[in-house]
Amino acid sequence: TDCLATPTEIRGPFPADGTRNWGRALNILGEQGLERPDIRSSIGGLDGTAQGVELMLTLGVVSASGCEPLAGRAIYLWQCDARGDYSMYNREDVNYLRGLQPCDAEGLAHFTTIVPGCYGGRAPHVHLELFESAHAAVSGASPLLVSQLALPADACRAVYADRAMYGESLNNLERWPAERDFMFAGDPPEVQAAQTIEMQGNPS
Secondary structure, three states: OEOOOOOOOOOOOOOOEOOOEOOEOOEOOOOOOOEOOEOOEOOOOOOOEOOOOEEEEEEEOEOOEOOOEOOOOEEEEEOOOOOOOOEOOOEOOOOOOEEEEEOOOOOEEEEEEEOOOOOOOOOOEEEEEEEOOHHHHHOOOOOOEEEEEEOOHHHHHHHHOOHHHHOOHHHHHHHOOOOOOOOOOOOOHHHHHHOEOOOOOOOO
16 A cells, blocks of 8 residues: 655765855756657757667556555656766767656656766666646746665676767676665665665667
C-alpha cells in the first residue's frame, strides 16, 4: 500500500537553480525554453548540443503513502555530459543537459538526454529537484525534494566502451561504482535499488 520514499540528497556544486555554489549563484530556472522534453541542446541564445548515447528517460512521481500518481508536479533535471563536465560551470559556453518537465496525469515526466559520463569520485548519476508545479519551479519556490539517481553499472560499461566519446568514464566507473559512491553507499539496499534507473536497450 505504500511506496519507498526517495531520500533527500545534496544538490552538488552545479545545480544552476539560484542557490549559491562555489561563490556564485547561477540560475537557469525561468530561462525561456527550459521546459522541454529534449534537453540535449543549449537554450537562451547559446549554441552547443551534448553528444552521447541517447537516453529516453521516464521518471514517475507517486506519493509515498498509497503510491498515488502525483500529476502536475514538475521535475528539474540536470546532469554532466559524456566527458563529465557540467554546463554553465565546467563549460560556461553551453547550458545543455538541463530541463524542466511537468508530470502528466499518470505522474510521469519524459526527458530525452544522453547517458552521462562518469567523472572521478562519483558513480554515473543524474540530479533532480521536484516542485509543486512548473510555475513554482520558475517562480523561486523551494523544491519539495532534492535528490539524485544512479545508473546501472553494466549498462554504463557498454556505453563507456566508446572511449572516443566518453573518455575515461570506463576507468572511473571501475574505481567508483555506486557501491562506493559517497552519495549512495550509505543507503540500505532497497533504497539503493529504488534510486537506480532501470535501463533497457543497447548503445547502438
